[in-house]
Amino acid sequence: MSSNWVDIRDEIRRRVLERELLPGAKLPNDQELAEEFKCSRTTVQRAMLDLAQSGTVDRRRKGGTTITLHPITRTTFDIPITRLEIEAAGNDYSYFLVSREILVSPPRVASSFGLAEPTEMLRVTALHMANKQPYIFEDRWIAHETTPEILDVDLSRESANEWLIRNRPYSDCEVRFLAKRATRQEAELLASDVDEALFVMERTTWINGAPITMVRAIAKPGYQLVAKAN
Known part of the structure; x- marks a missing residue:
């Protein structure tokens, strides 16, 4: 079953909170994540945008996506469905x-x-x-x-x-x-x-x-x- 962007975001957050992903760790590229979560690259990019806005990851065009040195320290407001x-x-x-x-x-x-x-x-x-x-x-x-x-x-x-x-x-x-x-x-x-x-x-x-x-x-x-x- 494919994942939506909220599922991907929440799973990455869980891995960070449970220290499966440590500060500075580099994430797989968007295509690899899309294959892992059985979704499109666009869905992965939407999840990464939200994680970047909340301060969880740092995305650079040529440097890829990494967990920030102080992840999940900003208060975020998720618009509810x-x-x-x-x-x-x-x-x-x-x-x-x-x-x-x-x-x-x-x-x-x-x-x-x-x-x-x-x-x-x-x-x-x-x-x-x-x-x-x-x-x-x-x-x-x-x-x-x-x-x-x-x-x-x-x-x-x-x-x-x-x-x-x-x-x-x-x-x-x-x-x-x-x-x-x-x-x-x-x-x-x-x-x-x-x-x-x-x-x-x-x-x-x-x-x-x-x-x-x-x-x-x-x-x-x-x-x-x-x-x-x-």
Whole structure:
């Protein structure tokens, strides 16, 4: 069975933590790792990008990939796949696409990306559910010029959250946590009261300065966030 990039990343981290790979050790090249994990070189490169960003490995064009002298010392934030988060808690996952349309982004979204002016983007709203009960309402803007493949994805079957994490690497991420009062639509979708305070996780990602996505993940009443530092 082939591995995805998260599997590869986690296995390399495990080998480092258990000192199977020592600081300064050189990893096999991408092709050799692809053969070991039965996947494509692109999948290996995605895993290595994440490991390099977290300070676990050092990648050089002609020098290959080595374990850094002080690996896994930076605190990292892994964007969660909501489906896996729900299933890990022992719940059944389901998903409902609320809307999908190309619109001119509002000034707030353009500003979050650092854009000088609003531009056309793909807006996706969706509801993630646990045991058929509302869990997280996702309001997302995707820069389809940076990620044109998203336009061909059937987002009624696969969430943008999961597709982007598995297929679109990012180099920079900004995360904000805030509270907001539920709008009428949010109250209906999340089974809350209008104006009830809801917990919001807002994330914006870029690849080498180019915008990828900005999402507001609005959680059900009573949601608890558990974060682990790696």
